[in-house]
Amino acid sequence: MSATTLIPRGPVTTEEQWSLPSRGKIAMYSLIIGESAIFTIFVVAYVFYIGKSLYGPTPQILEVPVLNTICLLSSSFTIWLSERALERNKMKLFGALWALTLALGAVFLVGTGFEWYDLIYHKGLTISTNLFGTTFYSLVGLHATHVVFGLIGLTTVLIFTLMGKVKEEHCERIQVLALYWHFVDAVWVVVFTVVYILGR
Amino acid sequence: MADHTLPIGGTLDVTPERLSRPTFLEWVTDWVTTVDHKKLGLMYIIYSVVFLLVGGAEAMAIRIQLMFPNSHFVAPDTYNRLFTMHGTTMVFLMGMPFLFGLANYVMPLQIGARDMAFPRLNAFSFWLTAFGGLMLYYSFIGGSGLYGVGNAPDVTWWFYAPLTSRAFSPGHGVDYWALSLIVSGIGTLGFAINTLATVFSMRCKGMTLLRMPLFSWVVTVASGLLLITITPLTAAQIMLTIDRYLGGHFFDTQAGGSAVVWMHFFWIFGHPEVYVLVFPAFAIANEVIPVFSRKAIFGYPAMVAATVGIAFISMGVWAHHMFTVGMTSVSNTFFVLSTELVGVPTGIKIFNWLATMWGGKIRFKTPMLFLTAFLFQFLIAGLTGIILSIAPFDWQLHNSYFVIAHFHYMLVGAIIFAVSGGFYYWYPKATGRMMSETIGKWHFWLFLIGFHVTFDTMHFVGLEGMPRSIYSYPADRGWQHLNVIISIGGFIQAIAMLLFAYNLIWSLRKGEVAGNDPWDAWTLEWATSSPPPVYNFAVEPEVRSRRPLWDLKHPEDPDWKYE
Numbered sequence: 066m067s068a069t070t071l072i073p074r075g076p077v078t079t080e081e082q083w084s085l086p087s088r089g090k091i092a093m094y095s096l097i098i099g100e101s102a103i104f105t106i107f108v109v110a111y112v113f114y115i116g117k118s119l120y121g122p123t124p125q126i127l128e129v130p131v132l133n134t135i136c137l138l139s140s141s142f143t144i145w146l147s148e149r150a151l152e153r154n155k156m157k158l159f160g161a162l163w164a165l166t167l168a169l170g171a172v173f174l175v176g177t178g179f180e181w182y183d184l185i186y187h188k189g190l191t192i193s194t195n196l197f198g199t200t201f202y203s204l205v206g207l208h209a210t211h212v213v214f215g216l217i218g219l220t221t222v223l224i225f226t227l228m229g230k231v232k233e234e235h236c237e238r239i240q241v242l243a244l245y246w247h248f249v250d251a252v253w254v255v256v257f258t259v260v261y262i263l264g265r
Numbered sequence: 266m267a268d269h270t271l272p273i274g275g276t277l278d279v280t281p282e283r284l285s286r287p288t289f290l291e292w293v294t295d296w297v298t299t300v301d302h303k304k305l306g307l308m309y310i311i312y313s314v315v316f317l318l319v320g321g322a323e324a325m326a327i328r329i330q331l332m333f334p335n336s337h338f339v340a341p342d343t344y345n346r347l348f349t350m351h352g353t354t355m356v357f358l359m360g361m362p363f364l365f366g367l368a369n370y371v372m373p374l375q376i377g378a379r380d381m382a383f384p385r386l387n388a389f390s391f392w393l394t395a396f397g398g399l400m401l402y403y404s405f406i407g408g409s410g411l412y413g414v415g416n417a418p419d420v421t422w423w424f425y426a427p428l429t430s431r432a433f434s435p436g437h438g439v440d441y442w443a444l445s446l447i448v449s450g451i452g453t454l455g456f457a458i459n460t461l462a463t464v465f466s467m468r469c470k471g472m473t474l475l476r477m478p479l480f481s482w483v484v485t486v487a488s489g490l491l492l493i494t495i496t497p498l499t500a501a502q503i504m505l506t507i508d509r510y511l512g513g514h515f516f517d518t519q520a521g522g523s524a525v526v527w528m529h530f531f532w533i534f535g536h537p538e539v540y541v542l543v544f545p546a547f548a549i550a551n552e553v554i555p556v557f558s559r560k561a562i563f564g565y566p567a568m569v570a571a572t573v574g575i576a577f578i579s580m581g582v583w584a585h586h587m588f589t590v591g592m593t594s595v596s597n598t599f600f601v602l603s604t605e606l607v608g609v610p611t612g613i614k615i616f617n618w619l620a621t622m623w624g625g626k627i628r629f630k631t632p633m634l635f636l637t638a639f640l641f642q643f644l645i646a647g648l649t650g651i652i653l654s655i656a657p658f659d660w661q662l663h664n665s666y667f668v669i670a671h672f673h674y675m676l677v678g679a680i681i682f683a684v685s686g687g688f689y690y691w692y693p694k695a696t697g698r699m700m701s702e703t704i705g706k707w708h709f710w711l712f713l714i715g716f717h718v719t720f721d722t723m724h725f726v727g728l729e730g731m732p733r734s735i736y737s738y739p740a741d742r743g744w745q746h747l748n749v750i751i752s753i754g755g756f757i758q759a760i761a762m763l764l765f766a767y768n769l770i771w772s773l774r775k776g777e778v779a780g781n782d783p784w785d786a787w788t789l790e791w792a793t794s795s796p797p798p799v800y801n802f803a804v805e806p807e808v809r810s811r812r813p814l815w816d817l818k819h820p821e822d823p824d825w826k827y828e
Contacts, residue, residue, distance in 0.1 A: 088382040088466035095458040099492040106500035106530060110515060117521040193512030196521040203507055203515075 089241040097248045100211070104252055107207055108259055111200045115264050118196040124265045126188045127201075133176040134257055137212075140169035141250040144243045154233045160226045166246070167219045170212060177209050201260065208256050211249050218242050300384035301799055302369050305391045307695060309366025312395055313359045318766065319402075320354035323347045325759055332752040334740040341736045345419035346438075348734060350401075352422030355676065357446060358398040360542040363684060365394070365456045367545060368484040371691060372460065374790035374797060375478045377469025377806040382462035390455030397449025404441035418442040421734055423531050424505070426516035426524040431509055440509060443502040450499045453491055460488040469789075470807040475569070476828070478788045478811065479551035479562060482569050487544035490537055490576045498534035501527065525590060532583035540579040543675060546643070546683035547572065547614065550636050553690050554618050556786045557633035558625030561812060561824070564617040571610035571617075578607050588659040597656045604654035611647055615640065630784075631705035635686030638713055642678030646671060649724070664734070667727025673720050677758075685712070685765065692769075693783045697795040698776030704768040712761035718754030722747050787812035 115124070147162035181202075184190045192202040222242065225231050231239070287295065296304060326347050330338045339347065373381055381387045404416045418438035420428045429439045464485045468477065477485075505527075507513035514520035516527045555562045562568060584592060584600045592600075618640055627633065649671040653659050662668060685708070692700045726747040731738065738744055782791040792814055793802055810816055810824035 083470045085466045085468060088462040091465045092383065092458045092462040095461045095492055096454075099454050099457070099496045102493040102496035103500045106497045106533075107504075110504065110526065110530075113523070113526060114515075114521070117523075119521045192507065193514075196514045196517075199507065199513035199515055199522075203504065203513070207503075 087237055087241075089237060090244065093241045093244045097244070100248065101252075104207065104255070107200075107204045108255060111204045111259055111264065114196050114200050120195055122188055122190050122194070122197070124197060124201070124260075126184070126190065127261060127265055128180070129261045129265075130176060130180060130257075133173045133180075134253070136169040136176070137173040137250055137253050140166045140173075141247050143169065144246050148236070148240055148243055151231075151233065151236050151239055156226075156231070159231070160223075163219070163223055163226060167216065167223055170216050170219060170246075174209065174212055174216065177205070177212075204256060205260065208249070208252055211252065215246050215249050218245065298388075300380075300388045302373050302381045302384065302387060303695070303797060303799075305387050306366045306368075306370030308391060309362045309369060309394070312398065313363040313366060314766070314769070316354050316358040316362070316398065318762070320351050320359055321759060321762055323351040323354065325755060327351065328752040328755040330737070331748050333749070334738050334742075334745055336737055342419060344736045345421075345734075346417040349418045349421055349438075353401065353418070353442065353446075356422065356538065356542065357449060358401070360545075360676070360680065361453060362394055362398075364484075364487060364541070364545040365391075365453075367548070367687060367691070368460060368487075369456075370695060371790055372481045372484050373463060373467070374694075374793065374801055375481050375788050376464065376467065376472055377789050377802060377808065378463060378467040379801055381459050382467055383459050386455050386459050390452040390459065393452030393455065394449045397445045397447075397452060400445035400448065401441055404438060407437075407441070416441060423535065424527075425531075426505075426522075426527040427518060429505060429509075429527075430517065439505070443506050443509075447499055447502050447506075450495045450502075453495045454499075457488040457491040457495075460484060461492075464488075469805055472808050475566070476808060476811050479565065479568055479572075480548045480788070483544050483548035483551060483572050486572045486576045487541050487548075490541055490544075490579070493580070494534055494537040494541060497530055498538075501530035501534070504530075525587075528587055528590065529584070532586045536583040536586065537576075537579045539672075539675070540575055543680055544572075545687070546639060546680045549683045549687035549690070550618055550639060552786075552788065553632045553636045553686055554621050554640075556690075556784050557628045557630060557636070558622045559628070560621055560625040561787075561815075562617070563620035563623075564613075565811060567613055568617055571613040574610035575607060578603060578610070582607065585654055585659070588656045589663045601654055601656050605651060608647060608651055615644055615647075630689070631700070631702055631709060632686040632690040632784075634706070634709045635682045635689070638709075639679055639682040639686065642674060642682060642716075646674035646679055649674065662727060664732055665727040666723050666731045666733060669733050670720050670723035670727055673723070678716060678720065682712075682716075685709075688765075688769070690784065691790075692772065693776075693779030694790055694795050694797070696773055696776070697779055698772055699779045699783060700768050700772040700776060704764055704771070708761050708764045708768060711757055711764065715754045715757030715759075715761055718757060719751050720754070722750045722754065726751065782814070785818075787815045789813055792817075 143162050144166045147159050147166060150156075150159040150162055190198045190201070192198050219242070222231065222239065296308070299305065326339060327344070330336050330344055369381065369387065373379070404418065406415055416437045418424070418441060420434060420439065424439065424442065427433060464477070464481060468474075504513070504515040508515050508517060514522045516522050516524055518524055551562060551568065582600060582604045584596060585604045588597060588600070622637075629637075649667075653662065653668060653671055689700050689705055692698075726744050729742075729744060729747070731742070731744050731748075779795050781793065781795050783795075784791070789802075789806055789808070790797070792806065806813065808816075810828050812824045816823040816825060
């Protein structure tokens with residue numbers, strides 16, 4: 066073992082521009098692929114078990130969460146607008162749109178809370194009541210867990226924005242977080258279709 | 266050694282002056298808090314070697330128990346725990362961490378990167394994996410532990426419902442299994458994400474994807490496969506935990522749930538997992554065979570395509586583990602055909618390795634010996650796999666020792682052999698010293714003999730109808746002589762493995778000093794010192810071909826003229 070380090074150098078410097086994709090985005094896309102596999106398994110279980118419960122309550126007791134869905138889906142739009150505002154260095158607009166996104170996400174979570182309260186205390190459906198309860202709470206709960214993690218991320222960014230720490234150069238990181246939020250919304254489209262439209 | 270002759274310009278003395286020897290506490294702190302990919306890689310590898318020995322000891326206990334009919338070497342429930350833990354250990358605590366370790370150590374060096382894309386995520390993933398494994402083994406002593414080996418899981422490594430429900434598994438064995446593998450599964454996901462980000466975003470200048478060494482290619486594909494492989498298991502284990510703790514009914518047949526769904530979910534993970542385990546073997550073969558045949562790899566693009574092809578096909582073969590469940594004939598036919606399709610890309614790989622060796626100037630050092638044996642044993646393992654993929658044949662042999670022989674041919678004959686070769690190949694890079702060739706040759710020949718004595722014989726005892734996972738057998742079945750031979754082979758393998766462990770430790774102090782490039786190899790990890798400095802390369806390397814070190818050593822005839 067010599068005390069020197071040998072440095073390999075190419076015989077000729079490559080002329081063309083050498084640019085590689087953002088590692089944050091690659092990582093987030095990878096995480097989304099992995100998470101999609103988890104959701105696929107839960108969705109498959111839900112679909113397979115539709116109508117297989119041996120006793121009630123049945124999915125007919127569900128009410129379609131229209132307001133929740135509108136809030137969550139429009140939050141995807143507002144977060145996209147806030148990304149654009151940050152790109153153009155309009156910090157006030159960015160902060161406002163970001164706070165709006167957070168509020169819309171929070172409305173969704175609170176709405177889910179009310180829905181579950183109604184199901185548990187008035188309609189008598191818990192995770193252990195029957196097969197429908199098991200699949201319903203685990204699928205919707207898995208999604209709600211992802212919303213919670215998203216809201217934690219959104220809140221962190223909002224706090225930093227209010228402290229004036231978020232600058233234009235953080236654009237890429239914000240976009241990575243936004244990517245996750247878009248994924249959470251896209252999953253809701255699938256969950257909503259399966260649980261409230263096909264399964265009811 | 267060979268590095269003195271390297272015509273590498275820009276040699277630079279950047280090694281800092283040797284500081285005073287760190288205290289023990291400083292040394293421990295350094296390793297525990299490290300985010301360096303090389304140290305984390307070594308920790309993964311040490312972790313996997315420890316569990317290789319632990320899982321091997323469990324296998325030895327199983328073999329002693331089965332050596333004679335009506336034996337009582339261990340109690341029946343202890344025996345169940347031993348084979349469950351043997352399978353789980355070898356898959357989750359040995360096979361996968363070894364891949365993570367080797368990939369962590371070698372891949373960033375090979376692509377000329379400073380570190381992984383996310384060093385702290387890397388450390389986080391390692392510690393999750395490590396604590397997952399420790400938690401699983403804590404089941405031996407946790408709760409009301411140890412006598413009859415405590416709460417260790419005892420329901421085989423695939424954990425079929427309804428045996429895992431509270432009624433049939435009242436202890437905490439199933440919980441230890443589910444929770445510890447959810448924890449290590451998150452670590453695995455972290456590793457896969459990190460690897461993909463590193464490969465796509467951290468390659469040095471000039472290293473296009475099609476100039477990347479095949480080792481790194483295989484690691485990349487394995488990581489992509491892990492993303493969609495380990496997550497279904499995590500999902501299924503969450504369901505299992507909901508069933509056991511929250512009174513859910515996913516796999517509860519009395520409430521409309523289905524035990525077969527668990528089988529599907531488990532094998533959707535379980536079969537691609539087999540390919541995740543065999544990928545490190547491919548990766549090592551891709552490096553060792555060309556270097557020791559003194560030829561560039563034959564058919565590089567075909568090798569890349571075959572690797573991606575195997576990963577793709579492996580997602581659609583899971584139910585060949587379930588031919589005896591009673592699926593429709595259409596499903597059976599589908600899974601027969603898809604399983605046989607795997608033979609095409611793997612065949613391409615075998616032919617390419619053979620074509621690499623063909624006409625080469627082969628040096629039979631220890632790594633090459635292991636990889637040559639790997640090639641032939643992998644072929645036989647694949648052929649018995651094709652045999653078992655035929656549904657009617659599988660109905661006859663399902664859950665027999667023929668199946669055990671088949672997949673141990675793959676896991677030991679292919680993977681452990683290639684992994685051993687990989688140790689002899691990269692050990693000098695990581696430690697600066699060569700492993701002993703003498704002990705290495707003893708290790709190889711003893712292991713080869715022991716392996717064939719055990720697993721060739723196991724095929725026959727399986728054909729004679731001996732089922733797997735049985736505690737004992739009556740004397741009049743005619744399995745006794747074969748079982749004695751199998752166990753003797755097991756002892757020979759155990760001796761070889763102990764020699765290997767001895768070699769690893771002995772060579773650390775007494776091994777010949779290796780130099781930077783002891784094998785006269787061609788990929789970037791051999792361009793830096795052994796062991797590499799923390800920063801890997803003082804100047805970011807630039808490459809123009811798949812074999813950058815060949816270009817440097819042979820400026821009159823560089824590879825980039827032909828690629």
